[in-house]
Amino acid sequence: MSIKLTILGCHSATPRINAFPTAQYLEINNFHCLIDCGEGTQRQIRKYKVGFSKFSHIFISHLHGDHFFGLIGLISTLGILGRERELHIFGPKGIEEVTRLQLKITQSHAKFPIVFYELASNESEVILDNDKVTVKTIPLDHRIYTNGYLFIEKEKQRNLNIGKIEKYSEITKADYLNLKAGRDFTLNDGTIIKNEVLTKSPKKPLRYAFCSDTAYKPSISKIIQQVDLLYHESTFLEDKSSLAKKTKHSTSKEAATIALKSDAKQLVLGHYSGRYKEIAIFKEEAQKVFKNTALAEPGKIFTVV
Amino acid sequence: MSIKLTILGCHSATPRINAFPTAQYLEINNFHCLIDCGEGTQRQIRKYKVGFSKFSHIFISHLHGDHFFGLIGLISTLGILGRERELHIFGPKGIEEVTRLQLKITQSHAKFPIVFYELASNESEVILDNDKVTVKTIPLDHRIYTNGYLFIEKEKQRNLNIGKIEKYSEITKADYLNLKAGRDFTLNDGTIIKNEVLTKSPKKPLRYAFCSDTAYKPSISKIIQQVDLLYHESTFLEDKSSLAKKTKHSTSKEAATIALKSDAKQLVLGHYSGRYKEIAIFKEEAQKVFKNTALAEPGKIFTVV
Numbered sequence: 153m154s155i156k157l158t159i160l161g162c163h164s165a166t167p168r169i170n171a172f173p174t175a176q177y178l179e180i181n182n183f184h185c186l187i188d189c190g191e192g193t194q195r196q197i198r199k200y201k202v203g204f205s206k207f208s209h210i211f212i213s214h215l216h217g218d219h220f221f222g223l224i225g226l227i228s229t230l231g232i233l234g235r236e237r238e239l240h241i242f243g244p245k246g247i248e249e250v251t252r253l254q255l256k257i258t259q260s261h262a263k264f265p266i267v268f269y270e271l272a273s274n275e276s277e278v279i280l281d282n283d284k285v286t287v288k289t290i291p292l293d294h295r296i297y298t299n300g301y302l303f304i305e306k307e308k309q310r311n312l313n314i315g316k317i318e319k320y321s322e323i324t325k326a327d328y329l330n331l332k333a334g335r336d337f338t339l340n341d342g343t344i345i346k347n348e349v350l351t352k353s354p355k356k357p358l359r360y361a362f363c364s365d366t367a368y369k370p371s372i373s374k375i376i377q378q379v380d381l382l383y384h385e386s387t388f389l390e391d392k393s394s395l396a397k398k399t400k401h402s403t404s405k406e407a408a409t410i411a412l413k414s415d416a417k418q419l420v421l422g423h424y425s426g427r428y429k430e431i432a433i434f435k436e437e438a439q440k441v442f443k444n445t446a447l448a449e450p451g452k453i454f455t456v457v
Numbered sequence: 458m459s460i461k462l463t464i465l466g467c468h469s470a471t472p473r474i475n476a477f478p479t480a481q482y483l484e485i486n487n488f489h490c491l492i493d494c495g496e497g498t499q500r501q502i503r504k505y506k507v508g509f510s511k512f513s514h515i516f517i518s519h520l521h522g523d524h525f526f527g528l529i530g531l532i533s534t535l536g537i538l539g540r541e542r543e544l545h546i547f548g549p550k551g552i553e554e555v556t557r558l559q560l561k562i563t564q565s566h567a568k569f570p571i572v573f574y575e576l577a578s579n580e581s582e583v584i585l586d587n588d589k590v591t592v593k594t595i596p597l598d599h600r601i602y603t604n605g606y607l608f609i610e611k612e613k614q615r616n617l618n619i620g621k622i623e624k625y626s627e628i629t630k631a632d633y634l635n636l637k638a639g640r641d642f643t644l645n646d647g648t649i650i651k652n653e654v655l656t657k658s659p660k661k662p663l664r665y666a667f668c669s670d671t672a673y674k675p676s677i678s679k680i681i682q683q684v685d686l687l688y689h690e691s692t693f694l695e696d697k698s699s700l701a702k703k704t705k706h707s708t709s710k711e712a713a714t715i716a717l718k719s720d721a722k723q724l725v726l727g728h729y730s731g732r733y734k735e736i737a738i739f740k741e742e743a744q745k746v747f748k749n750t751a752l753a754e755p756g757k758i759f760t761v762v
Contacts, residue, residue, distance in 0.1 A: 169500065198474045257520050257554075258522050
């Protein structure tokens with residue numbers, strides 16, 4: 153059980169030579185996915201060697217170009233690479249129509265099925281639940297319909313406490329699955345041995361929250377309480393808080409306040425405006441509120457184990 | 458009068474870290490335009506400093522992703538940069554629908570008008586004729602409807618031969634415009650002085666031909682006879698001529714043969730397949746047929762004066 157997050161791009165849309173729009177590659181509990189897919193994401197995937205074959209899902213936060221204009225190029229490349237496996241794409245309403253139209257006019261030869269899940273709710277909802285993860289939306293507050301995503305590792309089975317189990321000769325290996333599933337054991341004499349006696353709690357499932365783009369929205373902290381890793385956009389510093397409000401983005405201080413309110417373990421900042429020449433100041437501002445803050449940078453990897 | 462061609466991208470669609478799909482920035486007789494616009498073109502525009510403000514026209518050869526997936530990102534960036542001037546986009550039927558749909562779903566704030574010219578003819582046609590250039594299509598033979606483009610400098614006015622003019626006191630400065638336009642001069646006694654006596658021929662208008670993507674199509678040499686600069690795709694070498702035929706691309710030798718048949722002054726190769734580790738061999742193969750051959754490379758500039 154672990155989280156490995158590779159930053160592929162982490163800048164805002166303002167044009168700069170060394171700016172890469174938002175894209176992240178997430179591995180959580182062996183579930184591989186992409187989060188957002190700005191223009192050039194396929195080149196970043198190659199550059200940072202995260203690979204084209206392992207991910208099965210793409211989660212798009214919103215339909216501003218710097219978060220999804222790289223999607224169609226990536227899909228085309230997957231076609232060229234001969235992908236056959238299904239690709240699942242989550243994103244706001246409209247994403248299917250535009251993607252399918254692009255595939256049609258380019259006469260794409262992509263042979264793999266693409267399954268779209270269009271989102272429209274303003275309430276947090278479970279949008280994916282498989283044997284590895286549960287994914288919930290985090291409704292955000294931006295100029296266009298936007299969701300963040302909360303990734304939660306699937307709860308593991310309990311660990312056997314062999315030392316205790318061996319004290320009961322009646323318990324055999326055939327009973328282990330029931331014990332791992334949390335069931336009590338009843339001896340032949342009718343005595344019930346509580347599951348907690350025979351097993352140990354598994355490691356707590358890890359959680360990663362991706363929040364971009366959004367105005368300061370403190371209510372999301374309820375959804376992401378005690379998250380292990382939190383990416384929160386910080387397009388501006390406090391010196392431009394009125395511009396942040398106007399454009400529905402957050403300042404570094406606001407991102408840190410969300411981390412604090414959420415009792416997050418670590419905060420990662422990103423989506424830096426081109427108005428700032430260096431990014432170190434984003435971290436400085438945030439750390440006044442929330443100490444364990446790091447900066448997203450292309451190629452940087454964040455792991456939680 | 459001059460041609461300045463900046464290569465922004467010149468590789469085929471096969472995914473590679475250092476491959477940049479087709480895009481060129483052309484300045485011809487002070488007319489600025491983009492030819493094709495693969496993903497990442499806006500970054501290449503910044504990198505090679507050709508600028509976002511001077512071009513007024515974009516010519517898209519065909520709707521394969523490696524030739525136009527960068528268009529919507531570029532348009533969005535022009536919007537962010539506050540462009541107000543009209544943008545004219547030429548390309549195959551379908552380009553307007555997909556671009557407008559993308560602008561709609563991204564709720565783009567681009568305030569400048571975009572005028573689309575959708576092409577569908579299989580015959581060469583004049584698609585633009587202004588005071589600087591004439592642009593003609595070069596119908597190509599690819600897996601999808603494709604045009605190359607021929608850019609022709611506008612014919613200049615004739616140059617005054619002042620030495621000769623001064624021999625005729627009846628000719629005053631008021632007559633110069635007529636002389637430059639090629640008209641003869643009639644003296645008071647009725648004698649006609651031929652224009653060729655009073656003026657010199659202007660420099661021959663320069664011509665640039667862009668031909669990508671296409672199978673070997675020798676008939677295009679009629680359209681591009683004696684072109685000053687010819688870009689012709691060479692996706693493969695002769696060792697993969699059957700693959701070239703199958704995918705409707707050209708080999709380096711075929712590109713050189715087109716240059717030879719067209720009596721071109723210089724050939725530029727590009728659209729190299731990722732199957733070849735180095736590109737020098739493309740030039741070697743072509744030069745056996747057509748000596749004045751160069752390789753397109755990102756950032757390389759070709760000038761004709």
